[in-house]
Amino acid sequence: MEFMPFCSTEICFTTLKGLQTKLLSLNAKYLTVIANDSAVKRWNLQGLLKQLAENYDLTWINHVSANPTQWDLITALEQIETPPDLVIALGGGSVIDLAKGISALYDPKRGYSYEEITHAIRNKLYLKKDHFIKIIAIPSTAGTGSEVTSWATIWDGDKQSKYSIDAPGLKPTLALIVPELTLTASANLTLCTGLDALSHAVEAYWSKHTNPLVQELAYRAVELILGNLRTGIKRPDDLAVRELLCRGSVLAGLAFSQTRTTACHSISYPLTMLYDIPHGLAAAMTLDPVSRMNEGHYPNDDRLMALFADYGGISGWINQVCTGIVHLKLSTFGITTGYLHQIVKRAFTGERMDNNPVELTQDDVMAILKTVL
Numbered sequence: 123m124e125f126m127p128f129c130s131t132e133i134c135f136t137t138l139k140g141l142q143t144k145l146l147s148l149n150a151k152y153l154t155v156i157a158n159d160s161a162v163k164r165w166n167l168q169g170l171l172k173q174l175a176e177n178y179d180l181t182w183i184n185h186v187s188a189n190p191t192q193w194d195l196i197t198a199l200e201q202i203e204t205p206p207d208l209v210i211a212l213g214g215g216s217v218i219d220l221a222k223g224i225s226a227l228y229d230p231k232r233g234y235s236y237e238e239i240t241h242a243i244r245n246k247l248y249l250k251k252d253h254f255i256k257i258i259a260i261p262s263t264a265g266t267g268s269e270v271t272s273w274a275t276i277w278d279g280d281k282q283s284k285y286s287i288d289a290p291g292l293k294p295t296l297a298l299i300v301p302e303l304t305l306t307a308s309a310n311l312t313l314c315t316g317l318d319a320l321s322h323a324v325e326a327y328w329s330k331h332t333n334p335l336v337q338e339l340a341y342r343a344v345e346l347i348l349g350n351l352r353t354g355i356k357r358p359d360d361l362a363v364r365e366l367l368c369r370g371s372v373l374a375g376l377a378f379s380q381t382r383t384t385a386c387h388s389i390s391y392p393l394t395m396l397y398d399i400p401h402g403l404a405a406a407m408t409l410d411p412v413s414r415m416n417e418g419h420y421p422n423d424d425r426l427m428a429l430f431a432d433y434g435g436i437s438g439w440i441n442q443v444c445t446g447i448v449h450l451k452l453s454t455f456g457i458t459t460g461y462l463h464q465i466v467k468r469a470f471t472g473e474r475m476d477n478n479p480v481e482l483t484q485d486d487v488m489a490i491l492k493t494v495l
């Protein structure tokens with residue numbers, strides 16, 4: 123048996139001031155920073171970027187699309203002129219995923235065609251590299267968990283499939299959690315990311331690869347998110363609540379870093395790729411029907427479900443937290459019965475669907491989707 127550390131990422135909860143101190147004292151010469159220009163302005167971090175440019179040889183990648191594709195990866199890679207000692211990802215899941223893509227696929231010889239990048243991702247050519255560029259992840263949302271996982275999602279530019287870049291060396295060496303950064307998240311973003319974190323926790327809890335420690339982490343993550351997401355949306359300036367949501371997100375990340383996700387995430391990918399449903403909403407949409415199919419097929423299911431009981435079950439809690447923001451149904455996003463067949467066909471992602479405690483058939487997935495139409 124190969125022994126792996128539970129988590130090789132150093133995780134620090136800190137403040138904006140602490141973030142500044144840490145980033146200005148790194149043992150590095152060449153830095154690549156990925157942070158959207160608009161977000162840097164929103165967080166008032168222009169001064170920090172200026173200081174980083176004075177202290178290091180800095181490449182700042184200042185535009186990252188949501189759900190990055192091979193095109194976004196190529197655009198980012200072409201901006202890097204000198205091999206970086208570190209990649210710093212400051213932003214949401216897409217920013218951290220792009221950092222992992224750079225770490226995996228950066229080639230000092232440069233020159234990246236769409237076909238080459240696609241081939242390298244599909245065939246996992248990056249696994250032959252002798253080292254990856256180290257990553258510091260600074261999540262600006264309470265949801266992604268990418269700061270403690272070793273994989274990233276790259277979305278196919280041709281909308282045919284979604285790719286996973288996955289290697290132990292892609293796990294960030296340092297995760298700096300700054301709850302203040304989440305204060306500017308809108309109600310919609312807070313909801314989408316909170317539901318993503320909830321899905322990570324619930325799916326880790328019932329995954330085929332769960333274990334007692336994962337269940338404890340996931341349980342506490344669910345408890346924190348259930349108890350605080352609605353308040354975080356209603357009182358966006360409440361730093362104490364934002365900090366609790368960050369804790370929930372990191373705990374969920376740690377839990378699913380051991381197990382990966384299951385049917386809900388697997389079904390979510392075509393919903394996002396084909397119909398632009400935000401990732402967290404797409405994942406959480408099927409939590410309730412999948413939980414009914416999984417019931418009785420994973421350890422301590424009653425303990426997990428008891429957390430939702432006060433809210434009228436998973437769907438009851440989701441309805442409450444989504445009130446006034448989104449009606450969490452497929453029809454909200456223009457999906458009608460006629461589209462379900464192609465969603466079902468694309469809903470089976472290996473290493474996700476395979477982790478579900480119950481093996482689902484295409485008919486099962488069709489039935490799940492019809493309950494949330």
Ligand SMILES: [Fe+2]
Pocket residue numbers: 318322387401405
């Ligand atoms: Fe997710």
